[in-house]
Amino acid sequence: MEKTTEKKEKTFTRKCNKAPRLTKKQRKELGVGKDQGRASINNVSVPASKANLVTELIRGKDYEVALAIVKNTPNIITESLEKLLISARANAVNNNNLDESKLYVAEIYANQGTTLKRIKALSRGSATRINKRTCHLTVVLKERA
Helix, strand or coil: CCCCCCCCCCCCCCCCCCCCCCCHHHHHHHCCCCCEEEEEEEEECCCHHHHHHHHHHHCCCEHHHHHHHHHCCCCCCHHHHHHHHHHHHHHHHHHHCCCHHHEEEEEEEEEEEEEEEEEEECHHHCEEEEEEEEEEEEEEEEECC
């Protein structure tokens, strides 16, 4: 009796519907991002859960209204968000020649960043873990039609 061994090829399909990551050259050739102003900042020392409280307030709002909301919200993330909104507006107006009066916050999200793991000493020689969480903020401004 002869034994034949056939290898079955395994195919893995992604369950998420994410677009493939493009290089800068490919993005330039395709014209990706020509109708938007984008800005992002990494490793802000605020947890993403606290940052999302403010980002939900300004998602979909006009640029001026969103900036006013951020300035008048008492949260630790608002200083970083204000700088990020101003930077995204500058990118939209200067790089892509969009009209400043028609800009709105199309996308804004706070993804979880790195977690700094620290140790706090307790009594009798024991210790506990402290997780200092960070987040990555991204803002995309687009022009209303």
